[in-house]
Amino acid sequence: MKTLILYGLTIIMGVAGLQAQSGFSHVLGEIESNNTSLEAMRQQAEAGKISSRTGVFLQNPEVGFNYLWGAPGEIGNRTDFSVIQSFDFPSAYKYKSNIADLEVGQADLEYKARKIELMYEAHLICIDLVFHQKLLSENMVRLEYAQNIADAVEKMFEQGKAGILEHNKARLNLANSTNDQSILEARINELKAELVRYNGGRDVNLELTEYPAIVIPVDFDEWYAQAEENNPILQYMSRQVEISENTEKLSRAMSLPKFSAGYMSEKVVGEKYQGLSVGMSVPLWENKNTVKAARAQTAANMALVSDSRLQLYNMLKNHYNKSMNFQKAAEGYSSSLLSVNNAELVKRAYDMGEISLIEYLVEVQFYYETLVKAMETRREMYRAFAELEKWN
Numbered sequence: 001m002k003t004l005i006l007y008g009l010t011i012i013m014g015v016a017g018l019q020a021q022s023g024f025s026h027v028l029g030e031i032e033s034n035n036t037s038l039e040a041m042r043q044q045a046e047a048g049k050i051s052s053r054t055g056v057f058l059q060n061p062e063v064g065f066n067y068l069w070g071a072p073g074e075i076g077n078r079t080d081f082s083v084i085q086s087f088d089f090p091s092a093y094k095y096k097s098n099i100a101d102l103e104v105g106q107a108d109l110e111y112k113a114r115k116i117e118l119m120y121e122a123h124l125i126c127i128d129l130v131f132h133q134k135l136l137s138e139n140m141v142r143l144e145y146a147q148n149i150a151d152a153v154e155k156m157f158e159q160g161k162a163g164i165l166e167h168n169k170a171r172l173n174l175a176n177s178t179n180d181q182s183i184l185e186a187r188i189n190e191l192k193a194e195l196v197r198y199n200g201g202r203d204v205n206l207e208l209t210e211y212p213a214i215v216i217p218v219d220f221d222e223w224y225a226q227a228e229e230n231n232p233i234l235q236y237m238s239r240q241v242e243i244s245e246n247t248e249k250l251s252r253a254m255s256l257p258k259f260s261a262g263y264m265s266e267k268v269v270g271e272k273y274q275g276l277s278v279g280m281s282v283p284l285w286e287n288k289n290t291v292k293a294a295r296a297q298t299a300a301n302m303a304l305v306s307d308s309r310l311q312l313y314n315m316l317k318n319h320y321n322k323s324m325n326f327q328k329a330a331e332g333y334s335s336s337l338l339s340v341n342n343a344e345l346v347k348r349a350y351d352m353g354e355i356s357l358i359e360y361l362v363e364v365q366f367y368y369e370t371l372v373k374a375m376e377t378r379r380e381m382y383r384a385f386a387e388l389e390k391w392n
Contacts, residue, residue, distance in 0.1 A: 024126040027195065027206050031122050034200035038115055045111040052103035056096040061085045061262070076269030084262035084277060088254060095250035102243045109239065112232040120390040122198045124383060129191040130211055131379040135372065136184045139177060142368060146170075146177040153357060166357040173361050211382055214389075216327060220320045224313060227391045231312065237305045244298035251290040255283050312391075319387040326381030333374035 032038065066080035153170035156162035195204040217223035228234060258281040265274035350360040 024123060024206070024212060027126060027199075027204055028119055028122060030202070030204065031195075031198045031200075032115070032119065034202050035118065035198055036200045037118060041111050041114050045107040048107035048110070049104045052100045052107065056093065056100050059086050070268075079267040080265070082262060082264040082277060084260050084264075084279075086258060086260040086279075088258050089256035092250055092253035092256075095246045095253060098246045099243055099250065102239050102246070106236060106239055106243075109232045109236040113236065116232065116390055118198075120386065122195065123386050123390070125191055125194050125198070126206060127211070127379060127382045127386060129188065129195070129206055131375060132184055132188050132191065133207065134210070134375055136181070136188060138368075138371065138375075139180050139184060142364075143174075143177040143181055145364070146174040149357070149361075150174040162357070169358055169361060173365075211378070214382070214385055216323050216385060217320070217388075220317060223320075223388075224316060227316065227388075228309065228312065231391050234305070234308060234312065237301065237308055241298060241301045241305060244294065244301045248291060248294035248298055251287065251294045255287045255291060257281055257283055316388060316391065319384045322384035323381055323388065326377055326384060330374065330378045330381055333370070333377060336370075 062082075062084045064080070064082040064084070066078070068078040068080075070076050070078065150170045150173070153162050153166055157164075157167040192204065192206075195206065196202065260277070260279040262277045263274070264277040265272065267273075349355045350357065
């Protein structure tokens with residue numbers, strides 16, 4: 001029982017060894033390299049970049065050819081040939097290029113945001129896997145003690161020194177520990193399979209029974225200022241404002257006259273005409289309300305950025321507070337388990353016949369349940385911290 005107590009306290013206090021230092025970085029690094037969804041996202045981002053570069057060039061030139069038969073025949077036939085290039089007001093191409101550059105950056109930011117979300121999901125799986133592997137290791141010790149108790153009570157029962165109630169209780173305690181072991185092994189296999197799926201079908205080695213060391217920021221606002229600056233979603237939305245502003249300017253430019261210039265020739269019997277052709281469109285109806293719509297979209301995007309900043313701040317503040325509260329609770333559990341270490345006294349009392357087997361098992365079960373709660377609290381602290389680390 002002393003081994004059980006010391007082992008459990010080691011788990012709760014989070015003694016940092018070599019495995020804890022290496023943490024999840026090697027697993028997450030493999031997933032980042034091998035995940036097929038990320039590869040698809042990369043290709044989609046590249047396709048988006050190429051797509052952003054379309055529509056920024058001059059319109060295609062127009063080549064025309066006319067062959068007209070004359071009547072009466074004496075006047076001969078007429079041949080026309082023209083090459084015309086149309087183009088928007090010159091400033092329009094500047095704004096089209098600006099928008100294209102911004103949209104190329106948007107493709108990278110969108111990929112980054114989706115990658116962060118996927119890696120966060122993988123991170124949570126790692127946390128759950130360590131939690132269940134910790135439980136499994138703890139339950140192996142519990143199962144060993146349950147087996148020893150069951151074997152001892154079985155002998156006492158055969159000798160008539162233990163009653164049927166004690167005999168059944170010892171067997172049920174062993175059955176519970178055995179079933180818990182099977183359930184934990186099944187859950188661990190399930191989580192490992194999830195990691196393999198995230199790793200593109202390749203095996204992943206994560207046999208940790210302790211979490212990597214973490215440092216929760218002391219000053220949230222100072223930490224948040226950096227996190228906000230690095231946040232790809234906020235960067236994406238800020239760029240959307242810039243795109244809207246350039247779209248508004250583009251709409252104004254597109255409302256200005258369009259021009260065309262080119263070469264034209266006309267040939268009839270004994271005569272030929274050739275020279276330059278120029279034209280200008282009169283902007284009356286085609287782009288009506290486009291400037292107003294672009295201005296409204298800019299205002300809407302600015303409001304979305306402000307709201308997103310507020311929502312992100314409150315969300316991360318909530319996770320920060322959860323991390324701190326769970327850390328405090330985990331430390332409280334560790335302190336309590338250290339100060340209330342009466343497991344050896346309970347075992348000695350049972351061996352000396354001062355308490356019954358049922359009373360002994362109740363005490364052991366109470367300790368185990370407390371230990372599990374402490375582990376769950378520590379896991380929740382890491383899950384809340386993962387949300388903070390996700391954006392940093």
